[in-house]
Amino acid sequence: MKPRFEGRVALVTGGGTGIGAAAAARLRDEGALVYVLGRREAPLDAVAKATGAIALPADAADPAAVRNALARIVERHDRLDVVVANAGGFGIGAVADTSDDDWRRACRANLDTAFVITREALPMLIESRGAIVIVSSIAGLAAGPEAAGYVTVKHALIGLTRSLARDYGRCGVRTNAICPGWVRTEMADDEMRTLMAARSIPTLDEAYALATRDVPLGRAADASEIASVIAFLASDDASAMNGAVVVADGGATIVDVPTLAFADPSPR
Known part of the structure; x- marks a missing residue:
């Protein structure tokens, strides 16, 4: 079969580690020319060496840095087909324990990165009728303990997904979110x-x-398992999907919590 992303150009934020690195590897395996963007050069270089991706050191929440990074892609390829908005982190602590700096750090790392990268990439994605995949979390669907910043911004990413899908679907740009568990x-x-x-x-x-x-x-899932869902959402196999929130959590969010006391802890 022809690789699903042959001839296409993809950009993965937070591409130096974890889910981002796995997504870059999967997209490369399926034929894409992949750029990995992040603030730390060493992890990006390691992913580039391992996968053949191209490292783009930049802060995804910095509009000027993102515009410069995208200009490099345009200069080399004159197109962009896929954006995986994966950068994130921070936001641990209950509300009363969250300082202003901690709050801003959580918003910048998770929400600002996704907003800036998608806003700046939209003209290229409209031209290519491309795809956006936003990496949220099951923390975007339910609240874990003492993680107010993280929970709030992961919920907000689902709102961003739906706004992008609503406003730019008619332009041919599909936007979907994935919510991994552990x-x-x-x-x-x-x-x-x-x-x-x-x-x-x-x-x-x-x-x-x-x-x-x-x-x-x-x-827990392996990062490669999440990457396979990201690749599906970014591919033409998901051509009818726009504004979807896909949960990849091993079934965690289907559990009826009040009945856990009655559950048999032994495997069947």
């Missing part, structure tokens, strides 16, 4: 280490097992 990434590993310290858990594997104890699949 995914084994460097960022999630750090959260697991916090859990390990709080519960005296000796290993990362055991911490992930506890965190996913009530997830129907009983495990």
Whole structure:
């Protein structure tokens, strides 16, 4: 079969690690010419070396930096077909414990990055009738404990997805969101280490097992599994999908929490 992205150009923000790096690898495997954008050069260079992607060091929340990065893409290829708005992080803490700086950092890292990159890329995407995939989270659907900034901005990303889909669908630009649950990434590993310290858990594997104890699949996803959903949403196979919010969480958000006390903890 012909690779789904042959001849197409894709840009992945937060492309140096985790889901972004996996998405870049998947899009490259399927024939795309991929640019990975992020603030840290070393991880971007590592992804570029491993996948054949092209590193674009820049802050996705900085309009001038994004315009410069997109100008490089236009100069080289005169097109852009796919944007994966994946940059994110920060926002841990309950409302009363969240400083103004922490709040602004969460908004900038998650929401501003997606807003700026999509706004600046829209003229190119309209021309190519391209696709946007915004990486939200199941934190965009429900609230976890003491993560007010992260929960709020991940909810906002779904609103951004729907606004883009509503306003630019008639221009041929499809915008969809993916909401992953626990995914084994460097960022999630750090959260697991916090859990390990709080519960005296000796290993990362055991911490992930506890965190996913009530997830129907009983495990965290691999970043490559999320990347496969991103590639689908960006491809022509999803040509009728616009404004969709696709959940990839192993079934976590279908669980009826008040009935957990009645659940048999043993695998069937």
